[in-house]
Amino acid sequence: MSLNLQQMLPFRVCSTAGSTDAIRPFQATTRRKNREHPAADIIPKDRERSTHKTMAPILLNTMGTGNSDYIEQQEVHVKNPHLDSLEEDILYHFDLGTKTHNLPEMFGDIKFVCVGGSANRMRSFAQFMHQELGMPGDRDDIRDICAGTDRYSMYKVGPVLSISHGMGVPSISIMLHELIKLLHHAHCRDVVLFRIGTSGGVGLAPGTVVITDKAVDSFFQPQFEQVVLGKVIVRSTELNKGLAEELLSCSTEIPDLPTAIGNTMCTHDFYEGQGRLDGALCSFSTEEKLEYLRKAYEAGVRNIEMESTVFAAMCHVCGLKAAVICVTLLNRFEGDQITTPHEVLVEYQQRPQLLVSRYIKKRLGLIQ
Numbered sequence: 001m002s003l004n005l006q007q008m009l010p011f012r013v014c015s016t017a018g019s020t021d022a023i024r025p026f027q028a029t030t031r032r033k034n035r036e037h038p039a040a041d042i043i044p045k046d047r048e049r050s051t052h053k054t055m056a057p058i059l060l061n062t063m064g065t066g067n068s069d070y071i072e073q074q075e076v077h078v079k080n081p082h083l084d085s086l087e088e089d090i091l092y093h094f095d096l097g098t099k100t101h102n103l104p105e106m107f108g109d110i111k112f113v114c115v116g117g118s119a120n121r122m123r124s125f126a127q128f129m130h131q132e133l134g135m136p137g138d139r140d141d142i143r144d145i146c147a148g149t150d151r152y153s154m155y156k157v158g159p160v161l162s163i164s165h166g167m168g169v170p171s172i173s174i175m176l177h178e179l180i181k182l183l184h185h186a187h188c189r190d191v192v193l194f195r196i197g198t199s200g201g202v203g204l205a206p207g208t209v210v211i212t213d214k215a216v217d218s219f220f221q222p223q224f225e226q227v228v229l230g231k232v233i234v235r236s237t238e239l240n241k242g243l244a245e246e247l248l249s250c251s252t253e254i255p256d257l258p259t260a261i262g263n264t265m266c267t268h269d270f271y272e273g274q275g276r277l278d279g280a281l282c283s284f285s286t287e288e289k290l291e292y293l294r295k296a297y298e299a300g301v302r303n304i305e306m307e308s309t310v311f312a313a314m315c316h317v318c319g320l321k322a323a324v325i326c327v328t329l330l331n332r333f334e335g336d337q338i339t340t341p342h343e344v345l346v347e348y349q350q351r352p353q354l355l356v357s358r359y360i361k362k363r364l365g366l367i368q
């Protein structure tokens with residue numbers, strides 16, 4: 001018998017801003033008073049490109065250095081004083097706005113946001129969550145909230161928002177700016193974000209789910225660099241360790257879900273940027289590729305994808321609890337081309353979804 005979430009939870013599943021008590025933490029957590037984040041979260045870093053590897057990274061933590069500095073019962077912070085003076089905020093790539101839409105009514109009950117590259121995957125995930133949460137109505141009727149634009153797709157299933165972000169840092173970064181403003185305008189509280197994606201494995205069997213410990217750049221540093229007004233600023237890519245451990249614990253309850261925690265390397269390219277020998281361009285040998293992957297492995301890297309650092313950095317600055325969960329499609333020590341049959345890849349892509357779904361259902365008290 002399917003459960004009717006509307007009857008079970010102290011908030012409306014479709015639109016109304018929800019009670020902040022709707023989410024049940026796994027363990028007793030210390031409730032902290034809301035507090036403003038320090039204003040200075042970034043420090044411009046002038047530097048020469050050629051000195052890149054030798055310069056000490058400047059890491060800027062708005063919320064302290066430890067996992068314990070993440071705050072429960074927290075509103076979503078934007079870090080932009082100019083927003084207050086806007087009469088209307090148009091979320092252009094979502095086709096939403098503060099004057100045209102009642103964002104608190106539409107999104108105020110959101111507690112879990114899941115993002116991933118492909119629009120089809122994120123629709124499938126929304127349909128899966130519709131079934132898993134026992135929502136009323138037909139799962140095929142879930143509509144794309146961003147249908148007015150073809151940049152991103154967005155689906156809402158009760159307290160779960162599922163959004164596509166395209167490929168690479170610029171695409172997810174634009175989406176995250178608008179998503180974080182959306183959550184802020186909607187007065188959402190206690191939101192947890194997940195990136196559920198695919199990746200290349202480093203020394204892991206294909207189909208392994210990697211829960212990211214640290215999101216690192218191509219130099220294996222846990223930082224994200226952004227050029228702003230001609231200067232490089234560096235942000236910490238710290239993720240919530242407690243959340244990663246909770247997810248790992250959930251993974252042990254799901255049969256046939258090989259899972260590891262490790263560092264995830266985020267690159268700006270799928271081919272040369274990830275040391276592939278099969279792009280249109282390649283300037284290195286097989287030995288050089290393998291040497292780089294070996295160094296990555298020694299630095300704790302277990303998978304490679306293209307969005308984790310900016311995702312982690314933006315969530316961290318804005319006080320959002322976040323996790324990255326990507327399945328590996330191949331073992332990069334064994335090759336570059338993705339030769340796995342389509343049906344197997346589809347099943348692999350569902351693995352991070354299964355894990356996050358289990359976490360969400362536990363948090364909602366739908367399962368033990």
Ligand SMILES: O=P(O)(O)O[C@H]1O[C@H](CO)[C@@H](O)[C@H]1O
Nearest residue numbers: 117167168197198305306307
């Ligand atoms: O599977 P998703 O989440 O789209 O992400 C991964 O797949 C894309 C490359 O194929 C990159 O965007 C990479 O990060």
Ligand SMILES: O=c1cc[nH]c(=O)[nH]1
Nearest residue numbers: 198199200304305306
């Ligand atoms: O090798 C891979 C596979 C998926 N996504 C990536 O970014 N790299």
